[in-house]
Amino acid sequence: MNFVAALNEATAKNLQILEEHLRQSISDDKFIHEVCEPLIRGGKRLRPMLFMLCANSRKDCPTELTMPLATALELIHTASLVHDDIIDTSKKRRGVETANSKYGAQIAVLVGDYLFAKAFQLVAENNYSHEVTLILSNLVKNLCIGEISQDKSLFVVPTMTEYYTNINLKTAIFLSSCCKLGAIISDMTEREINNLTAYGSGLGLAFQIVDDLLDFFGDANVTGKPQGGDLKSGVITLPVIRALEKSNRADELRELVTRGNVTPEDIDNAIKIIRATDAVDYCRTRAQAHIDSARINLPDTLNTSAILALEKLADFIVDRTR
Amino acid sequence: MNFVAALNEATAKNLQILEEHLRQSISDDKFIHEVCEPLIRGGKRLRPMLFMLCANSRKDCPTELTMPLATALELIHTASLVHDDIIDTSKKRRGVETANSKYGAQIAVLVGDYLFAKAFQLVAENNYSHEVTLILSNLVKNLCIGEISQDKSLFVVPTMTEYYTNINLKTAIFLSSCCKLGAIISDMTEREINNLTAYGSGLGLAFQIVDDLLDFFGDANVTGKPQGGDLKSGVITLPVIRALEKSNRADELRELVTRGNVTPEDIDNAIKIIRATDAVDYCRTRAQAHIDSARINLPDTLNTSAILALEKLADFIVDRTR
Numbered sequence: 325m326n327f328v329a330a331l332n333e334a335t336a337k338n339l340q341i342l343e344e345h346l347r348q349s350i351s352d353d354k355f356i357h358e359v360c361e362p363l364i365r366g367g368k369r370l371r372p373m374l375f376m377l378c379a380n381s382r383k384d385c386p387t388e389l390t391m392p393l394a395t396a397l398e399l400i401h402t403a404s405l406v407h408d409d410i411i412d413t414s415k416k417r418r419g420v421e422t423a424n425s426k427y428g429a430q431i432a433v434l435v436g437d438y439l440f441a442k443a444f445q446l447v448a449e450n451n452y453s454h455e456v457t458l459i460l461s462n463l464v465k466n467l468c469i470g471e472i473s474q475d476k477s478l479f480v481v482p483t484m485t486e487y488y489t490n491i492n493l494k495t496a497i498f499l500s501s502c503c504k505l506g507a508i509i510s511d512m513t514e515r516e517i518n519n520l521t522a523y524g525s526g527l528g529l530a531f532q533i534v535d536d537l538l539d540f541f542g543d544a545n546v547t548g549k550p551q552g553g554d555l556k557s558g559v560i561t562l563p564v565i566r567a568l569e570k571s572n573r574a575d576e577l578r579e580l581v582t583r584g585n586v587t588p589e590d591i592d593n594a595i596k597i598i599r600a601t602d603a604v605d606y607c608r609t610r611a612q613a614h615i616d617s618a619r620i621n622l623p624d625t626l627n628t629s630a631i632l633a634l635e636k637l638a639d640f641i642v643d644r645t646r
Numbered sequence: 647m648n649f650v651a652a653l654n655e656a657t658a659k660n661l662q663i664l665e666e667h668l669r670q671s672i673s674d675d676k677f678i679h680e681v682c683e684p685l686i687r688g689g690k691r692l693r694p695m696l697f698m699l700c701a702n703s704r705k706d707c708p709t710e711l712t713m714p715l716a717t718a719l720e721l722i723h724t725a726s727l728v729h730d731d732i733i734d735t736s737k738k739r740r741g742v743e744t745a746n747s748k749y750g751a752q753i754a755v756l757v758g759d760y761l762f763a764k765a766f767q768l769v770a771e772n773n774y775s776h777e778v779t780l781i782l783s784n785l786v787k788n789l790c791i792g793e794i795s796q797d798k799s800l801f802v803v804p805t806m807t808e809y810y811t812n813i814n815l816k817t818a819i820f821l822s823s824c825c826k827l828g829a830i831i832s833d834m835t836e837r838e839i840n841n842l843t844a845y846g847s848g849l850g851l852a853f854q855i856v857d858d859l860l861d862f863f864g865d866a867n868v869t870g871k872p873q874g875g876d877l878k879s880g881v882i883t884l885p886v887i888r889a890l891e892k893s894n895r896a897d898e899l900r901e902l903v904t905r906g907n908v909t910p911e912d913i914d915n916a917i918k919i920i921r922a923t924d925a926v927d928y929c930r931t932r933a934q935a936h937i938d939s940a941r942i943n944l945p946d947t948l949n950t951s952a953i954l955a956l957e958k959l960a961d962f963i964v965d966r967t968r
Contacts, residue, residue: 353791355798407755430797433729433755434790440759441786444766448779457770457779464763468756469675475752476677 331373332633334384338376338394339369341387345395349442359427359435362420364402366548368646371397371502374527377637378506378520381630385510392450393509396443397502400460403439404467406432419548440464456505463501470494478558479584487565488529495535496528503527512623519623523634526618530611531641536561537607538646540595546646552591555581562610564594566603573597611642653699654955656706660698660716661691663709667717671764681749681757684742686724688870690968693719693824696849699959700828700842703952707832714772715831718765719824722782725761726789728754741870762786778827785823792816800880801906809887810851817857818850825849834945841945845956848940852933853963858883859929860968862917868968874913877903884932886916888925895919933964 331339350360372394379385409422410432416422424432447457470493482490503524507517538547539554540563554561560581568574577597580590598604615638622631653661672682694716701707731744732754738744746754769779792815795808804812825846829839860869861876862885876883882903890896899919902912920926937960944953 352787353794355794356791404759407759410751410755429732429751431794433732433758434794434797436755436759437726437729437762438787438790438794440762441783441790444779445783445787448776448783451776454770454773457766461763461767461770465674465760465767468760468763469678472675472677472753472756472760475750475756 331377331637332380332629334380335373335377335633338380338387338390339373341391342369342372342376342394342398345391346398349395349399349446350439352442353438356435356438359423359431360402360439363406363423364398366419367398367402369398370531371401371498374499374524374637375502375506377630377633378503378524379510381506381520381626381634382510382512382516383627385506389509390506392446393452393456393505396446396460397505399439399443399446400464401498403436403443404464406436406439408471410436416548416550452509455508459501459505459508463498466493466497474559479560479582481560481565481568481578481582484565487562491529491532491536492525495532496525499528499531500524513625516623516625519621522621523618523638526614526616526621527638527641530614530618530638533562533607533611533614534642534644537563537604537611538644540598541604542645548646552586552588552594555591555594556586558584558586562607563598563603566606567598567601570601570603571597573600608642615639615642653695653959654951656702657695657699657955660702660709660712661695663713664691664694664698664716664720667713668720671717671721671768672761674764675760678757678760681745681753682724682761685728685745686720688741689720689724691720692853693723693820696821696846696959697824697828699952699955700825700846701832703828703842703948703956704832704834704838705949707828711831712828714768715774715778715827718768718782719827721761721765721768722786723820725758725765726786728758728761730793732758738870738872774831777830781823781827781830785820788815788819796881801882801904803882803887803890803900803904806887809884813851813854813858814847817854818847821850821853822846835947838945838947841943844943845940845960848936848938848943849960849963852936852940852960855884855929855933855936856964856966859885859926859933860966862920863926864967870968874908874910874916877913877916878908880906880908884929885920885925888928889920889923892923892925893919895922930964937961937964 346364350357350364375394375397376390379390406423410424410429422432423435443460444457447460470490474490474494500521501524503520504517507520512520536554539549539561540552542551544551555564564577564581568578571577577594580586580594618638619635622634668686669683672679672686697716697719698712701712728745732746732751744754745757765782766779769782792812796812796816822843823846825842826839829842834842858876861871861883862874864873866873877886886899886903890900893899899916902908902916940960941957944956
């Protein structure tokens with residue numbers, strides 16, 4: 325678990341407490357627990373971690389205030405993954421069989437719905453402000469709009485702008501919301517809230533670009549997802565978009581990614597074509613630029629150890645292997 | 647639209663205003679609007695209607711207070727139908743093609759998620775109490791648990807107790823929550839809140855029993871759903887459970903409903919076997935008993951016209967044809 329190294333001691337400890345809260349949160353119903361326990365087990369906890377780091381970045385925030393919302397954020401993320409796996413018909417997630425593959429789409433749809441509802445229950449039960457519920461409902465809405473827009477254009481090459489709009493809706497708004505929530509519940513100033521939100525947004529864009537790279541070039545045993553999964557489902561991402569601009573085999577790559585039926589050989593071929601261009605470097609450079617912009621946005625009013633942890637976390641986003 | 651006849655003038659007018667709020671609520675995104683508009687168009691509006699009737703049953707409640715929550719209730723119901731149609735692989739709902747059939751499971755999952763999130767956004771934006779969010783998240787959770795438990799036992803004959811547990815989770819808790827919310831936002835006493843909740847619960851049980859009858863004996867052109875749809879999907883309901891207890895062709899019926907592959911001829915046969923027993927009368931009697939219990943629970947502190955409307959609504963629940 326690479327990320328933990330990036331953290332200050334307090335957040336590392338909070339993450340341990342979070343695991344207990346997550347287990348508790350799915351224990352209302354025996355079957356829900358059985359389905360969700362393996363799904364919840366393997367996550368990176370990036371969203372609650374970001375939230376807790378930000379919440380504790382100027383002064384210590386009591387765990388009674390952070391835990392329920394941290395749990396809600398991870399439940400929303402898990403719900404979206406469960407529903408995503410119905411969409412992708414992926415067989416594996418976080419290294420284990422998906423709910424869709426194991427129990428069928430019926431159960432996967434309902435378990436995802438349950439987790440969404442549970443997240444909103446936690447927020448209501450713990451008397452967070454309406455602004456918190458509003459931020460959560462907005463991030464779910466944006467996530468859906470991003471995914472819908474992606475699904476409507478499978479096997480179609482997006483423009484750079486369309487790609488960025490999409491990863492913003494799908495990922496960056498979620499991560500920036502985690503930071504914003506951390507800043508809000510710890511009573512930061514408007515400037516601090518905006519700056520931490522911008523930090524999260526840069527992190528989110530970088531995170532998704534690295535995710536899209538890992539889909540091609542990651543080790544399936546480490547990522548827990550099959551290699552070339554995006555291409556197979558028709559999702560065309562930055563490495564391909566860049567390679568199409570630069571490769572002398574662009575026509576071949578375009579035919580391959582838009583045909584609508586991607587074989588394992590196609591994935592191997594796509595990887596070779598992408599590797600022969602500057603696409604990997606280009607994606608890394610873009611991701612790094614977003615990380616740099618994220619770091620610049622960190623408010624100087626935070627305490628030194630928090631700034632260090634948030635900077636380290638940003639670096640791990642680009643260096644991660646899963 | 648039979649239900650409108652059951653209402654007092656004020657609620658009938660409120661229902662018209664609700665239509666505008668519902669249209670507004672799905673207009674954030676063009677594609678979401680395109681998918682949801684036909685889905686939202688044909689509903690009975692039973693849930694928001696119940697909520698508004700209760701909210702206005704002792705004194706007039708301002709529409710600014712009722713409309714956002716009434717809209718949220720109908721959005722949650724619509725979201726659950728959209729997800730239900732993925733599960734049932736039904737082709738039609740409310741007389742129009744389902745989102746699942748028209749756009750595929752991917753879009754249907756995401757559109758449902760969007761509608762859930764939109765409902766919680768409306769609640770947060772309009773400063774309802776945490777209790778309101780809690781009731782909404784609990785009803786969604788119970789709905790999911792009910793549906794999951796149903797899906798785990800497709801083509802298995804439930805006991806009477808299992809059937810009742812299920813329709814309580816799936817339907818009665820939703821309708822009783824609508825009544826409870828109406829009572830809460832209009833500042834009723836605890837006794838009034840409990841009584842209106844019990845009214846809604848009786849209504850909900852009756853509603854689902856009638857629904858299960860209509861699935862066999864309703865006119866598909868009126869219900870907007872194909873006849874015998876439940877049996878086809880493996881959902882075994884009260885008419886079958888009762889017929890299995892009473893019919894001299896019980897073995898044949900049991901084989902037919904548990905085989906796992908239901909043909910149109912099977913549905914015709916099941917209907918004949920059920921009709922030859924007292925099952926239809928039995929179901930009607932059970933539904934009527936729940937309606938009677940609902941009516942008895944109506945608090946006598948409500949104003950006369952509200953009591954009349956809530957009583958009429960209860961009667962329509964058993965008399966309805968869709």
